Amino acid sequence: QVQLVESGGGLVQAGGSLRLSCAASGRTWSIYAMGWFRQAPGKERVFVSAISWIGGNTYYADSVKGRFTISRDNAKNTVYLQMNSLKPEDTAVYYCAASRTSASYTLVGNYDYWGQGTQVTVSS
Numbered sequence: 001q002v003q004l005v006e007s008g009g010g011l012v013q014a015g016g017s018l019r020l021s022c023a024a025s026g027r028t029w030s031i032y033a034m035g036w037f038r039q040a041p042g043k044e045r046v047f048v049s050a051i052s053w054i055g056g057n058t059y060y061a062d063s064v065k066g067r068f069t070i071s072r073d074n075a076k077n078t079v080y081l082q083m084n085s086l087k088p089e090d091t092a093v094y095y096c097a098a099s100r101t102s103a104s105y106t107l108v109g110n111y112d113y114w115g116q117g118t119q120v121t122v123s124s
Helices: none
Strands: 002-007 010-013 018-026 033-039 046-052 058-060 068-073 078-083 092-099 118-123
Touching (some): 018 092
Antiparallel strands (some): 002 018, 033 046, 033 092, 092 118
16 A cells, blocks of 8 residues: 655645645555646546656646646655646645556546645635
């Protein structure tokens, strides 16, 4: 099992920045990639960004490309999501997830472990 704990959410004005962190523990050697997803009220959970754990290859949804940056610190088993130029439409609960496979990183179903989520609210 892998446990994931997110932190760093909060309330910010439009144009501001936040950095989310996700600390992994347990059988971290089994992680192939880690991703961030978000879910707004009444909407489906959608892909935001992902990073391969070894190679560090990064992937982004079009809606956040150029504004968000994902990174990882393998020594700390932690992945980060730096969010800049935030918009009200970025408001959602953000979830960290870990995958044991190299299957498509954009699909919710390809992730095996999930954190509890952290709220990000962007005011206009």
